Amino acid sequence: MxxxxxxxxxxxxxxxxxxxxxxxxxxxxxxxxxxxxxxxxxxxxxxQSPFPVPKPVQDALIKNASKGAYAAVQGFPELREAIARYNKKNFGYDVDPRRVYVGPGTKELIFNLMEILHGTVILPTPAWLGYLPQIRFLKKNYHMLHVRSNGKITPNDLEHLTLRLHDRQKILILNNPNNPTGLVYSQLELEEITDVCRKHDILVISDEIYAQTTYDINKFVSMGRIYPEGTFVTNGLSKSHAAGGYRLGYVIFPQHTYDLRQQFKKILATEYTATSTPIQHAAIAGFQDSPExxxxxxxxxxxxxxxxxxxxxxxxxxxxxxxxxxxxxxxxxxxxxxxxxxxxxxxxxxxxxxxxxxxxxxxxxxxxxxxxxxxxxxxxxxxxxxxxxxxxxxxxxxxxxxxxxxxxxxxxxxxxxxxxxxxxxxxxxxxxxxxxxxxxxxxxxxxxxxxxx
Ligand SMILES: Cc1ncc(COP(=O)(O)O)c(C=O)c1O
Structure with a gap:
């Protein structure tokens, strides 16, 4: 053998x-x-969300099951536009659809982002169990940032840690709303974190996969709105649409990132060509503005x-x-x-x-x-x-x-x-x-x- x-x-x-x-x-x-x-x-x-996949999403998937052609690497234009409108309507985040890239789940996209971004990763703990194996696999330098008893990172602790890091660029993984605590950062808290990020060249991967589950939706503020030049917002179908198995996520790039996006496209094309075509059609129905x-x-x-x-x-x-x-x-x-x-x-x-x-x-x-x-x-x-x-x-x-x-x-x-x-x-x-x-x-x-x- x-x-x-x-x-x-x-x-x-x-x-x-x-x-x-x-x-x-x-x-x-x-x-x-x-x-x-x-x-x-x-x-x-x-x-895992216990709810059924929303009916409009299921119907769109069935309707588009015959579509077998490859899609564009970064996702269909209609889907990217629907995601841009969804962000504006639900989270007040107004983005050009060209800044939206679609991928097979946010986990993959977070991995891809860490692949292309140079720098030491700052991982607040407790953390979702998905990040650390990726960071280790990519052999990134990383530091944990243990949260205080209120369950959130503080700007002081972030600054304190950053002063010890020598990389020119740092990447903070901010998971808001948070798995495992269920907590949500307020606008003021995000502004204070942003001040430190601007001062010390910290980029933010803001994993907002639970945004739509915020019990009082008005309390959710996207980090993309507060720190638009330095935040990569990730979100998708997995939690809000109870469709983790569909494997569809997206990232919204920071402003002024044309060149970076071209590099990112290269990585996506190298690794998985494109996201499933019928699933992208289903996602259009999930992100489209509808009473259902x-x-x-x-x-x-x-x-x-x-x-x-x-x-x-x-x-x-x-x-x-x-x-x-x-x-x-x-x-x-x-x-x-x-x-x-x-x-x-x-x-x-x-x-x-x-x-x-x-x-x-x-x-x-x-x-x-x-x-x-x-x-x-x-x-x-x-x-x-x-x-x-x-x-x-x-x-x-x-x-x-x-x-x-x-x-x-x-x-x-x-x-x-x-x-x-x-x-x-x-x-x-x-x-x-x-x-x-x-x-x-x-x-x-x-x-x-x-x-x-
Ligand atoms: C905080 C967090 N981010 C990302 C994911 C994975 O999302 P996706 O299914 O889009 O890869 C999960 C799933 O458990 C999660 O809890």
């Missing part, structure tokens, strides 16, 4: 965390011997908010647990560090072991631990995604009878997301069990000590 030699650079790359998570969940689940576990697990781990799309965004963000508020309230009622209060996305970040002594007493010495123990029988609860969010291994924080419910039926029920009062909303969660309700109870039970196991071990030890005296 031939032995295949694999390039050393690839061998050195760690499995990206999303693959790790998949493998881990599959392996674990097939191993569990208890028959009552056949339902699966409480899924707080995967970051407006209604879809409105309903889905309202449901995300109801689930987010519920998850926030339940978790923060558990003694010692603190979480961010999400203002967008379908995530929050929960801090379980108050339990670290109990974890250590139970041989749970790092966040990986924490997520492993929580998925064990009888808890079967999957979340993303701190090590997958680029935090210290001993930081017992975790990302909780609140999407484990049937989105299609939740949307129908919402339209039929929109919950208004706090008790309507609670009823809505109980009726539409029973696994979220039960899963959060499991987290509470797990923490209680860890505590009582430790207490009974201590009591046993004390009795033994007394006996030997």
């Amino acid at each position: 031939t032995k295949f030699l694999i390039d050393q650079q690839v061998q050195d790359i760690e499995l990206p965390e999303n693959l790790k998570l998949n493998t881990f969940l599959q392996e674990f689940h097939s191993d569990c011997p208890h028959p009552e576990c056949s339902f699966g697990f409480y899924g707080f781990a995967f970051g 799309m407006d209604e879809y965004f409105e309903i889905t963000r309202k449901i995300h908010q109801i689930m987010g508020d519920y998850t926030f309230q339940v978790l923060n009622k558990i003694e010692g647990v603190k979480t961010t209060k999400p203002e967008a996305t379908f995530y929050l970040m929960a801090n379980f560090n108050a339990y670290s002594d109990y974890f250590l007493a139970n041989k749970i010495s790092n966040s990986q072991k924490f997520s492993e123990s929580l998925i064990q029988h009888p808890y079967h609860t999957a979340l993303v631990g701190g090590d997958s969010l680029v935090l210290e291994r001993t930081d017992f924080s975790a990302r909780i995604a609140f999407v484990d419910y049937d989105g299609a039926s939740a949307m129908q029920n919402y339209v039929h009878n929109p919950p208004k009062t706090a008790s309507d909303k609670l009823e809505f969660v109980n009726n539409n997301a029973p696994k979220i309700v039960a899963g959060l109870k499991m987290i509470q039970r797990y923490l209680k069990d860890i505590q009582s196991k430790t207490d009974s071990e201590i009591a046993k030890l004390e009795t033994n000590i007394k006996k030997t005296r």
